[in-house]
Amino acid sequence: MGDLAFSGLAIMTIVxxxxxVVSTNLxxxxxxxxxxxxxxxxxxxxxxxxxxxxxxxxxxxxGILVLIIFxxxxxxxxxxxxxxSSSRNQLFASFGAVFxxxxxxxxxxxxxWKIGNITQADETIRKIGSHLMNDFVLPFELVSVLxxxxxxxxxxxxxxxx
Amino acid sequence: xxxxxxxxxxxxxxxxxxxxxxxxxxxxxxxxMGIELILNSANLNFVAFNRFSGMEKLEGQVFSxxxxxxxxxxxxxxxxxxxxxxxxxxxxxxxEADSLKG
Numbered sequence: 001m002g003d004l005a006f007s008g009l010a011i012m013t014i015v016x017x018x019x020x021v022v023s024t025n026l027x028x029x030x031x032x033x034x035x036x037x038x039x040x041x042x043x044x045x046x047x048x049x050x051x052x053x054x055x056x057x058x059x060x061x062x063g064i065l066v067l068i069i070f071x072x073x074x075x076x077x078x079x080x081x082x083x084x085s086s087s088r089n090q091l092f093a094s095f096g097a098v099f100x101x102x103x104x105x106x107x108x109x110x111x112x113w114k115i116g117n118i119t120q121a122d123e124t125i126r127k128i129g130s131h132l133m134n135d136f137v138l139p140f141e142l143v144s145v146l147x148x149x150x151x152x153x154x155x156x157x158x159x160x161x162x
Numbered sequence: 163x164x165x166x167x168x169x170x171x172x173x174x175x176x177x178x179x180x181x182x183x184x185x186x187x188x189x190x191x192x193x194x195m196g197i198e199l200i201l202n203s204a205n206l207n208f209v210a211f212n213r214f215s216g217m218e219k220l221e222g223q224v225f226s227x228x229x230x231x232x233x234x235x236x237x238x239x240x241x242x243x244x245x246x247x248x249x250x251x252x253x254x255x256x257x258e259a260d261s262l263k264g
Contacts, residue, residue, distance in 0.1 A: 021183030093185035104174035116216030150235035157242035
Protein backbone atom coordinates (compact mmCIF):
# COMPACT_ATOMS: atom_id res chain seq x y z
CA MET A 1 0.00 0.00 0.00
CA GLY A 2 2.78 2.39 0.92
CA ASP A 3 4.76 1.39 -2.15
CA LEU A 4 1.75 1.94 -4.37
CA ALA A 5 1.17 5.41 -2.93
CA PHE A 6 4.87 6.21 -3.28
CA SER A 7 5.01 5.16 -6.94
CA GLY A 8 1.87 7.11 -7.67
CA LEU A 9 3.35 10.20 -6.06
CA ALA A 10 6.62 9.78 -7.96
CA ILE A 11 4.87 9.37 -11.31
CA MET A 12 2.57 12.33 -10.66
CA THR A 13 5.45 14.57 -9.61
CA ILE A 14 7.74 13.75 -12.51
CA VAL A 15 5.07 13.78 -15.22
CA UNK A 16 3.69 17.11 -14.06
CA UNK A 17 7.21 18.57 -13.76
CA UNK A 18 7.82 17.48 -17.34
CA UNK A 19 4.56 19.15 -18.34
CA UNK A 20 5.69 22.35 -16.57
CA VAL A 21 8.73 22.71 -18.79
CA VAL A 22 7.29 21.60 -22.15
CA SER A 23 3.74 22.98 -22.22
CA THR A 24 3.27 25.88 -24.62
CA ASN A 25 0.39 27.30 -22.58
CA LEU A 26 1.66 29.09 -19.49
CA UNK A 27 -1.55 28.66 -17.50
CA UNK A 28 -1.31 24.90 -18.02
CA UNK A 29 2.31 25.06 -16.90
CA UNK A 30 1.23 26.78 -13.69
CA UNK A 31 -1.46 24.15 -13.02
CA UNK A 32 1.09 21.37 -13.62
CA UNK A 33 3.43 23.11 -11.17
CA UNK A 34 0.61 22.86 -8.62
CA UNK A 35 0.63 19.06 -8.95
CA UNK A 36 4.43 18.94 -8.71
CA UNK A 37 4.41 20.94 -5.49
CA UNK A 38 1.67 18.78 -3.99
CA UNK A 39 3.63 15.66 -4.92
CA UNK A 40 6.69 17.04 -3.17
CA UNK A 41 4.59 17.74 -0.07
CA UNK A 42 3.57 14.08 -0.20
CA UNK A 43 7.24 13.06 -0.30
CA UNK A 44 7.91 15.19 2.75
CA UNK A 45 5.15 13.34 4.59
CA UNK A 46 6.81 10.05 3.58
CA UNK A 47 10.05 11.41 5.04
CA UNK A 48 8.43 12.23 8.41
CA UNK A 49 8.84 15.96 7.77
CA UNK A 50 5.32 16.97 8.63
CA UNK A 51 6.09 20.62 9.32
CA UNK A 52 7.94 21.02 6.02
CA UNK A 53 5.03 19.43 4.17
CA UNK A 54 2.59 21.90 5.73
CA UNK A 55 4.93 24.81 5.01
CA UNK A 56 5.31 23.59 1.43
CA UNK A 57 1.56 23.56 0.87
CA UNK A 58 1.00 26.91 2.57
CA UNK A 59 3.93 28.88 1.14
CA UNK A 60 4.44 27.31 -2.28
CA UNK A 61 0.90 26.42 -3.27
CA UNK A 62 -0.82 29.23 -1.40
CA GLY A 63 1.75 31.94 -2.00
CA ILE A 64 4.29 31.48 -4.75
CA LEU A 65 2.01 29.65 -7.18
CA VAL A 66 -0.73 32.28 -6.82
CA LEU A 67 1.94 34.94 -7.41
CA ILE A 68 3.14 33.14 -10.56
CA ILE A 69 -0.42 32.85 -11.89
CA PHE A 70 -0.88 36.57 -11.23
CA UNK A 71 2.34 37.15 -13.18
CA UNK A 72 1.01 35.14 -16.11
CA UNK A 73 -2.31 36.97 -16.06
CA UNK A 74 -0.81 40.47 -15.77
CA UNK A 75 1.90 40.12 -18.39
CA UNK A 76 -0.14 38.51 -21.15
CA UNK A 77 -3.04 39.79 -23.10
CA UNK A 78 -6.12 38.08 -21.77
CA UNK A 79 -7.91 38.25 -25.14
CA UNK A 80 -5.08 36.20 -26.62
CA UNK A 81 -6.47 32.67 -26.41
CA UNK A 82 -3.07 31.03 -26.45
CA UNK A 83 -1.26 32.59 -23.50
CA UNK A 84 1.81 31.35 -25.18
CA SER A 85 5.41 30.73 -24.49
CA SER A 86 7.56 29.38 -27.25
CA SER A 87 10.79 27.59 -26.61
CA ARG A 88 14.09 27.52 -28.40
CA ASN A 89 17.35 25.59 -28.30
CA GLN A 90 15.46 22.40 -27.46
CA LEU A 91 18.10 20.08 -28.90
CA PHE A 92 21.02 21.73 -27.15
CA ALA A 93 19.13 22.09 -23.87
CA SER A 94 17.90 18.50 -23.82
CA PHE A 95 21.44 17.34 -24.51
CA GLY A 96 22.71 19.42 -21.59
CA ALA A 97 19.93 18.30 -19.25
CA VAL A 98 20.48 14.61 -20.08
CA PHE A 99 24.22 15.11 -19.56
CA UNK A 100 23.69 16.61 -16.08
CA UNK A 101 21.14 13.91 -15.23
CA UNK A 102 23.51 11.12 -16.25
CA UNK A 103 26.31 12.56 -14.11
CA UNK A 104 23.99 12.84 -11.11
CA UNK A 105 22.61 9.32 -11.59
CA UNK A 106 26.10 7.86 -11.86
CA UNK A 107 27.14 9.55 -8.63
CA UNK A 108 23.96 8.44 -6.85
CA UNK A 109 24.32 4.83 -7.98
CA UNK A 110 28.04 4.49 -7.29
CA UNK A 111 28.19 6.07 -3.86
CA UNK A 112 27.86 3.90 -0.79
CA TRP A 113 25.49 6.04 1.24
CA LYS A 114 25.87 5.70 4.98
CA ILE A 115 22.44 5.13 6.43
CA GLY A 116 22.08 6.05 10.09
CA ASN A 117 19.85 4.07 12.39
CA ILE A 118 16.48 5.39 11.46
CA THR A 119 14.39 6.60 14.30
CA GLN A 120 10.91 7.89 13.84
CA ALA A 121 11.13 11.46 15.00
CA ASP A 122 8.30 12.57 17.18
CA GLU A 123 7.61 16.23 17.88
CA THR A 124 9.51 17.58 14.86
CA ILE A 125 8.06 21.04 15.34
CA ARG A 126 9.50 21.39 18.85
CA LYS A 127 12.91 20.24 17.57
CA ILE A 128 12.83 22.62 14.60
CA GLY A 129 11.90 25.48 16.89
CA SER A 130 14.75 24.78 19.27
CA HIS A 131 17.17 24.50 16.30
CA LEU A 132 15.98 27.86 15.00
CA MET A 133 16.45 29.56 18.34
CA ASN A 134 19.74 27.90 19.31
CA ASP A 135 22.05 26.68 16.52
CA PHE A 136 20.56 28.69 13.67
CA VAL A 137 19.63 31.95 15.33
CA LEU A 138 21.95 34.08 13.17
CA PRO A 139 20.69 32.75 9.80
CA PHE A 140 17.17 32.98 11.15
CA GLU A 141 17.55 36.67 11.93
CA LEU A 142 19.35 37.31 8.64
CA VAL A 143 16.52 35.66 6.74
CA SER A 144 13.97 37.78 8.53
CA VAL A 145 15.88 40.96 7.59
CA LEU A 146 16.10 39.66 4.01
CA UNK A 147 12.34 39.09 3.90
CA UNK A 148 11.76 42.65 5.09
CA UNK A 149 14.15 43.96 2.42
CA UNK A 150 12.40 41.87 -0.24
CA UNK A 151 9.03 43.21 0.89
CA UNK A 152 10.17 46.83 0.66
CA UNK A 153 12.02 46.20 -2.60
CA UNK A 154 9.06 44.53 -4.30
CA UNK A 155 6.70 47.28 -3.19
CA UNK A 156 9.15 49.92 -4.44
CA UNK A 157 9.71 48.22 -7.79
CA UNK A 158 6.04 47.86 -8.59
CA UNK A 159 4.96 51.40 -7.64
CA UNK A 160 2.87 53.34 -10.12
CA UNK A 161 5.38 56.11 -10.84
CA UNK A 162 8.84 54.89 -10.06
CA UNK B 163 11.08 1.69 -2.69
CA UNK B 164 11.29 4.04 0.23
CA UNK B 165 15.08 4.36 0.38
CA UNK B 166 17.57 7.17 -0.06
CA UNK B 167 18.54 6.47 -3.68
CA UNK B 168 14.93 6.68 -4.86
CA UNK B 169 14.54 10.15 -3.42
CA UNK B 170 17.89 11.25 -4.83
CA UNK B 171 16.95 9.96 -8.29
CA UNK B 172 13.59 11.75 -8.22
CA UNK B 173 15.34 14.93 -7.13
CA UNK B 174 17.95 14.59 -9.89
CA UNK B 175 15.18 14.20 -12.48
CA UNK B 176 13.40 17.29 -11.15
CA UNK B 177 16.68 19.22 -11.20
CA UNK B 178 17.45 18.40 -14.82
CA UNK B 179 13.89 19.18 -15.87
CA UNK B 180 14.30 22.58 -14.21
CA UNK B 181 17.59 23.13 -16.03
CA UNK B 182 15.88 22.24 -19.29
CA UNK B 183 13.08 24.71 -18.57
CA UNK B 184 15.48 27.53 -17.71
CA UNK B 185 17.50 26.91 -20.88
CA UNK B 186 14.62 26.62 -23.35
CA UNK B 187 11.98 29.06 -22.15
CA UNK B 188 11.76 32.58 -23.50
CA UNK B 189 8.97 33.85 -21.27
CA UNK B 190 10.42 35.19 -18.01
CA UNK B 191 7.58 33.76 -15.89
CA UNK B 192 8.24 30.31 -17.33
CA UNK B 193 11.93 30.65 -16.47
CA UNK B 194 10.83 31.44 -12.91
CA MET B 195 8.87 28.16 -12.85
CA GLY B 196 12.03 26.27 -13.85
CA ILE B 197 13.93 27.91 -11.00
CA GLU B 198 11.19 26.83 -8.59
CA LEU B 199 11.64 23.24 -9.77
CA ILE B 200 15.39 23.43 -9.11
CA LEU B 201 14.91 24.85 -5.61
CA ASN B 202 12.36 22.17 -4.80
CA SER B 203 14.69 19.40 -5.88
CA ALA B 204 17.38 20.76 -3.56
CA ASN B 205 14.80 20.85 -0.78
CA LEU B 206 13.87 17.22 -1.36
CA ASN B 207 17.56 16.30 -1.07
CA PHE B 208 17.92 18.14 2.24
CA VAL B 209 14.90 16.45 3.78
CA ALA B 210 15.80 12.99 2.43
CA PHE B 211 19.38 13.13 3.73
CA ASN B 212 18.06 14.34 7.08
CA ARG B 213 15.63 11.43 7.26
CA PHE B 214 18.11 8.72 6.33
CA SER B 215 20.95 9.89 8.53
CA GLY B 216 18.77 9.31 11.57
CA MET B 217 16.53 12.01 12.90
CA GLU B 218 18.16 12.97 16.20
CA LYS B 219 18.81 16.43 14.78
CA LEU B 220 16.67 18.13 12.20
CA GLU B 221 19.22 20.42 10.57
CA GLY B 222 18.20 19.37 7.07
CA GLN B 223 14.62 20.37 7.70
CA VAL B 224 15.73 23.74 9.10
CA PHE B 225 17.78 24.30 5.95
CA SER B 226 14.81 23.46 3.76
CA UNK B 227 12.77 26.05 5.68
CA UNK B 228 15.44 28.62 4.81
CA UNK B 229 15.29 27.55 1.16
CA UNK B 230 11.50 27.96 1.13
CA UNK B 231 11.81 31.46 2.62
CA UNK B 232 14.44 32.45 0.05
CA UNK B 233 12.27 31.07 -2.75
CA UNK B 234 9.35 33.19 -1.57
CA UNK B 235 11.48 36.36 -1.49
CA UNK B 236 12.96 35.52 -4.88
CA UNK B 237 9.56 34.96 -6.48
CA UNK B 238 8.22 38.28 -5.17
CA UNK B 239 11.22 40.29 -6.40
CA UNK B 240 11.37 38.48 -9.74
CA UNK B 241 7.69 39.13 -10.42
CA UNK B 242 8.09 42.82 -9.55
CA UNK B 243 10.96 43.01 -12.04
CA UNK B 244 8.97 41.12 -14.69
CA UNK B 245 5.96 43.44 -14.30
CA UNK B 246 8.27 46.45 -14.66
CA UNK B 247 9.78 44.87 -17.76
CA UNK B 248 6.31 44.41 -19.20
CA UNK B 249 5.40 48.04 -18.43
CA UNK B 250 8.54 49.38 -20.10
CA UNK B 251 9.04 47.09 -23.10
CA UNK B 252 5.53 45.59 -23.46
CA UNK B 253 7.00 42.09 -23.57
CA UNK B 254 8.25 39.46 -21.15
CA UNK B 255 10.37 37.71 -23.77
CA UNK B 256 13.88 37.66 -22.33
CA UNK B 257 15.38 37.63 -25.84
CA GLU B 258 13.85 41.01 -26.64
CA ALA B 259 14.92 42.64 -23.39
CA ASP B 260 18.37 43.55 -24.68
CA SER B 261 18.50 47.33 -24.10
CA LEU B 262 21.79 46.99 -22.24
CA LYS B 263 23.41 45.18 -25.15
CA GLY B 264 26.07 47.32 -26.83
